[in-house]
Amino acid sequence: MARKSYYEYIKVDGAELFTVVCLPDEVGTFPTILFRKPYHDTEFKMTEDEVVALYHEKKEKWLRRGYAFVHQHCRGRGKSTGDFVPYIHEREDGLALQEWVRKQPFYNGEIFLLGGSYCSSVHYVTAPFAPDIKGAVFGVQDSERYNIMYRNGFFNIGLHGRWYASNYKKNSMPEKPYVHDSYLTLPLKDFSKAVLGEEIPSFDEPLKHPDKNDPFWQTRFGGGEARGATDDAHFPILFTTAYYDLYTRGVFEMWRNMNAENRAQSALLVNPYDHSGEPKAAPYVFENGTIADQFGDYERDWFDYLRGKCESPVPVGKVSYYKMFGDMWCADDFKQPEKRVIFTLGEGEKTYRYNPYAPATFKGGLSGVFHNTAFQDKPNSRYDILSFYTPEFEEDTFIKGRMSAKLAVRSSAEDTCFYVRVSLAKEEGDLGMRDDINQISNFNKDYVPGEELEMTFSFDEHAFVVKKGERLRVDISSSAHPYYVRHTNNRGLFSEQTTAKVADNTVILDKSTLTIYTE
Numbered sequence: 001m002a003r004k005s006y007y008e009y010i011k012v013d014g015a016e017l018f019t020v021v022c023l024p025d026e027v028g029t030f031p032t033i034l035f036r037k038p039y040h041d042t043e044f045k046m047t048e049d050e051v052v053a054l055y056h057e058k059k060e061k062w063l064r065r066g067y068a069f070v071h072q073h074c075r076g077r078g079k080s081t082g083d084f085v086p087y088i089h090e091r092e093d094g095l096a097l098q099e100w101v102r103k104q105p106f107y108n109g110e111i112f113l114l115g116g117s118y119c120s121s122v123h124y125v126t127a128p129f130a131p132d133i134k135g136a137v138f139g140v141q142d143s144e145r146y147n148i149m150y151r152n153g154f155f156n157i158g159l160h161g162r163w164y165a166s167n168y169k170k171n172s173m174p175e176k177p178y179v180h181d182s183y184l185t186l187p188l189k190d191f192s193k194a195v196l197g198e199e200i201p202s203f204d205e206p207l208k209h210p211d212k213n214d215p216f217w218q219t220r221f222g223g224g225e226a227r228g229a230t231d232d233a234h235f236p237i238l239f240t241t242a243y244y245d246l247y248t249r250g251v252f253e254m255w256r257n258m259n260a261e262n263r264a265q266s267a268l269l270v271n272p273y274d275h276s277g278e279p280k281a282a283p284y285v286f287e288n289g290t291i292a293d294q295f296g297d298y299e300r301d302w303f304d305y306l307r308g309k310c311e312s313p314v315p316v317g318k319v320s321y322y323k324m325f326g327d328m329w330c331a332d333d334f335k336q337p338e339k340r341v342i343f344t345l346g347e348g349e350k351t352y353r354y355n356p357y358a359p360a361t362f363k364g365g366l367s368g369v370f371h372n373t374a375f376q377d378k379p380n381s382r383y384d385i386l387s388f389y390t391p392e393f394e395e396d397t398f399i400k401g402r403m404s405a406k407l408a409v410r411s412s413a414e415d416t417c418f419y420v421r422v423s424l425a426k427e428e429g430d431l432g433m434r435d436d437i438n439q440i441s442n443f444n445k446d447y448v449p450g451e452e453l454e455m456t457f458s459f460d461e462h463a464f465v466v467k468k469g470e471r472l473r474v475d476i477s478s479s480a481h482p483y484y485v486r487h488t489n490n491r492g493l494f495s496e497q498t499t500a501k502v503a504d505n506t507v508i509l510d511k512s513t514l515t516i517y518t519e
Helices: 048-058 060-064 090-102 118-124 145-149 162-167 180-184 188-196 201-208 248-257 291-295 298-306
Strands: 006-012 015-022 030-037 068-073 107-116 133-139 237-244 267-274 319-323 328-332 339-344 349-354 386-389 397-401 404-411 417-426 429-439 453-458 462-466 471-477 503-518
Touching: 006 048, 006 090, 015 048, 015 090, 030 090, 030 118, 048 060, 060 068, 068 090, 090 107, 090 118, 107 118, 107 298, 118 133, 133 298, 145 248, 180 188, 188 201, 237 248, 237 298, 248 267, 267 291, 291 298, 291 319, 319 462, 397 503, 404 417, 417 453, 417 503, 429 453, 429 462, 471 503
Parallel strands: 030 068, 030 107, 107 133, 133 237, 237 267, 267 319
Antiparallel strands: 006 015, 015 068, 319 328, 339 503, 349 503, 386 471, 397 462, 404 453, 404 503, 417 429, 417 471
């Protein structure tokens, strides 16, 4: 029954935030879980009482364990008033909710933060965290806004494409004329006006700052309020991520940047799928592969563990990760192995023509989008994609950590980019594993066309087994649409480019390598 659950509209800076409080049946005070979410298309059409009844039923597992559960609709979503502009109001709204809870008769002095993806970012912006916050579960998103929007200076369409366009002011502007090719707009600085119908400073400003070290990333529009949010958190945190998620690298960075004392009390879980953590669109379903398969109701049990009610559901102070094609979960510090193997890509050199008006595409999200991995097209599938294979592995080999690549290149343009994708050649097909993108100007701002240049690429963390007789495949191109904004082959700020031009790009094979690290 929902008799002990109710709703309130909390007023914050002109908005009324719909907030549901779910309480256990018994009388008393309770540890309180805070959860804030923007995704409420169904609840938008329900009555308040219907939403309360729905949430009370869904949160029953928490209530049975003696927790109060507070679920708030983010500003401008669901039944909350105002406009939803991603990230911008979450600090004030989140802090206001915390202060409201502290004044309620059910509050026992303990707050626990819960959220995944955007629902974790709404908590990051409330740092530095108050003393009554005793623990958290933060899933599949990191706290660095730059990582969310850029990779090596390339704007990441994977998140700030369809997701941003569809969610921006969704209650008041439910339909927008957005498709992936909207990001072929030139100049991109006009994107919000041209595609979303109005200038959006919080979207437009980041387009001017592709450098991670730019002071802009310490401002509100740059996510400065969340930067380093968990570095010195005073409470244990359970992080989760996946191999095929655009946040993978950032979550690993958060883990490593924690102070040693708190990291020893926290944990990181890494599953072999994508942002959802489920094998819905995966080409393989791994035995015991989801986090729930291995660790059960890990969120609830983690909070119970922090309150001294049970043993920890996960190895504490460790990274627990699934060894792909090794079919097992492992737990350790996930340090980069010292042993390495270097493969040279070939002999001589190869040149291809990169046309920004016809960018190459690849199958399966790796590090740039939410989608799972996928089997790739045949090697050399386009005129602007070069494909290479390593020799067959002579024994089963466990590859762990960050693989890397080095390309010796030339270009006919004053600036251009190179995209590198690594796949595992299985009997069923070549499975995408990792990718990276970089541009010449990151290595030489005054590059002269025709000069030889060495570029380096670093791939996100992974852990997988290459079976005896299998090979790795390396694809090289100069675009990966619609994961990253295309390079126009012009020098200068990408968002101000008004034209694009064709470039002839060359890879010098005997000076180009792939490096793997093995245990």
